[in-house]
Amino acid sequence: MKKRLLIVMTAALIASPAFAQADHAQMDHSKMDHATEKASDTNHGGHSDHDMGSKPMQPMQPMSQTPQTQSGPPNAADAIWGADAMRASRKALYNEHGNMSLYWFQGDRLEYRAREGEDGYLWDIQGYYGNDTDKFWFKSEGEGSFGEAIEQAEIQALWSRAIGPFFDLQAGVRQDFHGAERTHLVVGAQGVAPYHLEIDVAGFVSNKGDLTARIEGEYDHRLTQKLILQPRAEINLSAQDIPELEIGSGIDSIEAGLRLRYEITPEFGPYLGVEQEWKLGGSRDFAIADSEDPSVTNYVIGVRFWF
């Protein structure tokens, strides 16, 4: 059972679009030939007009084959203004055109959850700082019921690396602050799948050797420019029983939610919704043994924001 689940989880990770998108620059051989064919013809610059008629037009060739009378970085201005005078502005020029880093913070779900028994709360936030390809990414999730000890709380610190146009590979650590506090290594992928599906998949190995995984997907469906219906699903998996955390092996839990959000601005959207949680398999047995309901319906009100 353990082994089979491991395989399922690995397959889920590998099958995620992130991996499918890793870039393999498959070079076209017919083009390569073109390039080399013309490599010898690199010295016809600087001619005056009249002998051009005899030159046949050349097929496409990459820039590396162009006739050169100089090489290295552009430096024409050094001769006029001096290399020292140019240095700082040249550095700024390149940095300003493509090297920008920025921060982003999102409260994806900050919500009050009305349900049978004690009402609860949930937070799900994330943010990053970095450039187009490399970012420091943090995530935090937690939930609980009012008047009770916190049920779940965690924070992740990840390095996020763009591995395709739509997906980042993420790796780092996760620290839990609930129950038997644990530290996990995290490897995952986050991005946008076809149909604008926002996907976050991660596998975790804890300091006790437990292997778990989480798959989250959400989709913003615009009803109007400001009114957005967001279906959301989350599946938690475990490769083994973890009695301390009341997790059974296999599918630990499934959440399915639907939230209707009104974006007052794109940055700030309050929402109403409903979310159903099921504990399954071993986790379900743990819950029943604890006289907890393995199936809970939450009516949620919350806000999504970013800056």
Place this chain on the structure above:
Amino acid sequence: MAKAFNNSLADPNRRTFVQSLAGVAALASLSMPAWAMGKMGGALRNGMDEVSGPNVHLHIADGMFRTGNRSGHGIGLNGTIPGPLIRLREGTRANLMVHNMLGEDSSVHWHGLLLPFQFDGVPGLSFPGIKSGGNFTAEFDVRQSGTYWYHSHSGLQEQMGHYGPIIIDPEGKDPVEYDREHVILLSEFANMHPHQIMKKLKVAEGYFSQQKTATFDDYDMSAQERVMWGRMRMMPTDIADVSAPTYTYMINGHGPADNLELPFEPGERVRLRFINGSAMTFFNIRIPGLAMTVVQADGQNVQPTEVDEFQIGVAETYDVIVTPQAGTFALAAESMDRSGMAQATLTSQVGQRANFPKLRDPPLLSMVDMGHGGMVEGEHDGHGGGAMDHSTMDHSRMANGKIDHSKMNHGATETPAPAMDHSDHDMGGMKMRNTSLLPASVEVGPGIDMVAMSPQDRIGYSGLGLDDVQHRVLSYKMLRALNPDHNHRKPDREMELHLTGNMERYMWSFDGKKYSAVSDSPLRFAYNEKVRVKLVNDTMMAHPIHLHGIFFELVNGAGHAQPKKHTVIVQPGSSATFDATFNEPGDWAFHCHLLYHMHAGMMQTVSVAFPKKAGQ
């Protein structure tokens, strides 16, 4: 005040220049206004004055700017947005002195002017920039005439108002006869700081659009099409990255609420000098009830062509002649995504306001814009005519079995028939990002979200949303140089450059490499080398590509009369080709003129070798 006379007989320096009602304050520049004394933070006036060469002073300073109900921080020159009209004369020596009164570095690029590269005004490339409190003088021989403009090349200052028009009067008789002229400088004003705009573009795709597809929208799209766009992770409404209502579209610094009035006398030939000085906006220009005769493009005279509407890309200029009889006309400059309109009233009666047409329904991108070939009416004969060399047809693309029909017409002699397979025209079988179609020069990575499968040369395309209007619309194919080049020289070589991007991450580049990544490898050209450059747009946005310092000829089938331009729109998923003779030595900027695309990295250095001196 509007006195009519025939320009061709008049001294251009005495020509009546009526640019806007705000222009009457030109006399004030004789005294010492606040901006000239280094005082900052005052109000910036809408509209511009005129300064004439040879000696011109420009003071860059910031202040508060207001149009309609919108006010915010702006950067003006000589106290106005736009900056003053600089009037020069061909054959003279210009002496343009720039004083930077901002708290940060600044610069002025003279857009479209032929000059030694060190005066071109790109910090880090042509000169070190102008420090806060510093000044810079560009001194050069004026060797051209026409309509041009200037703007900052530092950071995102251009978005804040740092731009203005340049008119160079010809040394001899102007082939364009006119009685009166108006500069129509199009731009946008936002009270959101440009760095904020950039950030929102980076972190939230489609942030500025209020016209996205939704369950309750008015777009004529089938459910199947909507699903198809969703599967591609693209939006068919991705037409303008930034738009109204974030932007107020302006003519000469006046938003629609400012009721800009442009006077004329009935029967006059009025020359309208359109300059698109906006950061991000293509405009559709029309004057309902008035035909426009295009006489100049990017400062270069063209054979007169009458149209009812034309699209102007960012950084382009067009001069048109209109001959209105008595009355009031609406000069409507609708943004390409039709989210807003810049407006001016052209009238023979002071105080009249024209009735402006309503915004038309927003257009949508099509599969052709995704580089998915397909036949577009009237375009398949738009290729470079006799100059087109069919040996350059890309065989690897054919092998792929996805051949664009329109290209087949040209390369018919060598096209293997079995290669034609239209099964892929079914959206279901379409590949969005077949990177094996890219040449080796393109670096494949996260910065490329799409590869045009069979990019067409859409030189005959009039622009998004204008292909189905019921009147005459300009296209590049209609542009023919007024003075044909009969010593037309064959290109020495050809090169292909890909325009690449990722909408979701807001990454933009040439050949998959951002400017920051190619600092040591400029595009190098031998002195006086003539190169045919094919730009292939592997993105779904139209990019206005601008080459500094050198005019190129559009390969538009006009043979000896190929028009010269400094900026070319490369349509989405399509290609455009130009011939350039690299006869201006030095390092020049080459970039997409959408400001935030350039800022994201869609820029390169064009390095032209210096000619060998005698005896070397």
